[in-house]
Amino acid sequence: MNDIWIIATASLVAISSALVGVFLILRRQALMGDAISHSVLLGIVLAYLITDSRSLTVMLIGAVFIGLLTAWLSDTLHKVGKLQSDASIGIVFTLFFAIGVILVSLYAGQVDLDQECVLYGEIAFVPFDTIIWGSTENGVDIGPRAFWAIGIVFLIVLTSIVVGFERLKTVTFHPSLALSLGINVVFWHYFLMTLVSMTTVASFDAVGAILVVALLVIPASSAYLVASSLKSMLWIAAAYGQASVLIGYAMAFWLDSSISASIAVMAGLLMLITIIVLEVQKKVFGKQVKAALKAS
């Protein structure tokens, strides 16, 4: 039963990240994903220190606030400070992450977070932190907290993409056309950043701050290599994410290593295989063309 909860949680994490990641890759904001997933730590710690609660709503609000602040501050530094955009991203997220780590180590043991879990997440412990529905004594155990957190976020991500599909497509591929059609490009940019923040915070328990970057970026990039339309890219990215979870889990079991790290490594290996296959195809195809040219 525990394995099923772990795999279910990890799958939801992988698929939500892959779907959001597709837009990050297409909009060339992979680094923003990296940045937000780091700074979200500060949001979580601050939310916890201020409200003393670990409820999902509080965490989501904290993370979304800091996530949007990261995006806005990087943008402002880029414009006002006349810095390269990746440099401004780098300055902002390292600062936020550093403050987050300092707070974690200042209040270690009380925040229910430590430096380790910031990095790995603790997906192996996910099944033990469950939500009890009803009263504490005779309530019903409805499953792990992390599962419900990422489940809700997954639904939000899915609904947003289904409902806003056409808008997102236009904004992603033709920002200037979108502008001329009267679509609020800035709104959709920050909307996407909100989705990234929510996904990272919900994945935080499961895979930690940094490995979620792998799940955001790698399956979507693999899909980018093979897909031919936005719709197919979303499906393929989700499939890559799901495959990494299943094979990665098996690998972790086999090597007795961290589950979340293995899943991320698997995502990378799947991408490597994709690239090799594509390169071989390119070579073979190139030879065929040459042969055909010679023959003619």
Place this chain on the structure above:
Amino acid sequence: MEHFTLLNPINPASTWQLLIEFWQFNDMNVLWVLIGSILLGISASVIGSFAFLRRRSLIGDALAHAALPGVMMAFILFQTRDPLVMFLGAVTSSFIGFFIIDWLPKNTKIKPDAALAITLSFFFALGLMLLSFIQGMEVENKSGLDKILFGQAAAMTQDDINLLMVVTSFILISVVLFFQKFRLIAFNASFARSLGIAVNRYELLLALLIVMSVVVGLQLVGVVLMAAVLLTPVATARLWSDQLKNILLLAGAVGALSAIISTQISYLAPAMPTGPWMVVSLSTLFFLSLLFAPKNGLIKRYLQQQQLRQKVAEENILRTLYKLWERTQFEQNDFSITDIQGLRAMHTLDLRKTLKLLCRKQMLKESAHGFRLTDMGLEQATQLTRRHRLWENYLNEHLELSPDQVHSQAERIEHILTLEQEKQLEEELKDSRQDPHGNLIPNAKKTKTPAHPSKQARSLSS
């Protein structure tokens, strides 16, 4: 609700005691750690500056993450914590990461930023996987390996420090030796190539230096935050200077300063990771510079904008007065605020403020109806009008803009035209006495430059 308490409540007296102890260097180890971290701060900042100039600011982030599996692999293979072995392992895997970042965008559809993020997260995951694997292994002295994630200056051994010194000195000496070449490549690689410099070889050397400084910094700053030590100092220094040499010196100083601060904190609270404190002190310096830097700081820029706005407002009023005066056939030089507002829409409060300023500068004098131009004001107003109308003429004759298009452009440029430009315009437009609207272009007074040199200078430079 229970209140959170600090793990080690800060006691000012004992903190002070510790601080004094720190600077007395009773513990020689402290001195060495301090020197080591200063050297690291300097060399990482300097080498990071070149990465920044090559528009690869976040390369340090990716390379630091990419070093992690190398360290772990070296430990698994050789089962030792010898700094040199770790260093070589880290450099190897970091270099592999560097080539992947380079290779992916060149050979696949993947964009450079995605390549960076992919490499970073994949290598980091690999490193963590190996680390968790090591923690399951039955080997000695495996504890403390995870210290390189966030860095811990206090945990450094003498061997670590020796290595740190050697590597950072190597980096600094290389930069000094190849400064000219690095500079050329950083600003214009194709020009350097045309001069016959082996650009690829120097780029490789630069990459090696970046990798080395990142790897050697892991003990102090940690994998996750190393990026900031390469990036933030140069971003700070750039706010202060435009000269590469000064930028490098300043970046080095900023790096050294933050190293001193964070080493002290690490000494005062040994449980604290050093890296985050280094980043926080670096960022503080950056944001302070962003606000207060004398050349490019935000406050300075804001003040400059305000000054310009004020100057434009003053000059607009002078010109308006000139026009009013012109309408009375140069007979009556005395106008009320209403008269001025009839020609130029301006808020009464702003107008009064600006008029008062002009009076103080003795451009205007209060008079029976309101204000009148003094000789000095008259001169300046004439000159502005002259420039305005010359420009209108120029646009009309040489750019063939119709008379109704020229005014708004002249309205802007009249404030920034210089004396030389005015003379050039005059020569271009030898025989024109009137602007496209039919107004006379006032003559320049021949005597004004020698008569009021100080005022001339001010009107041009302010």
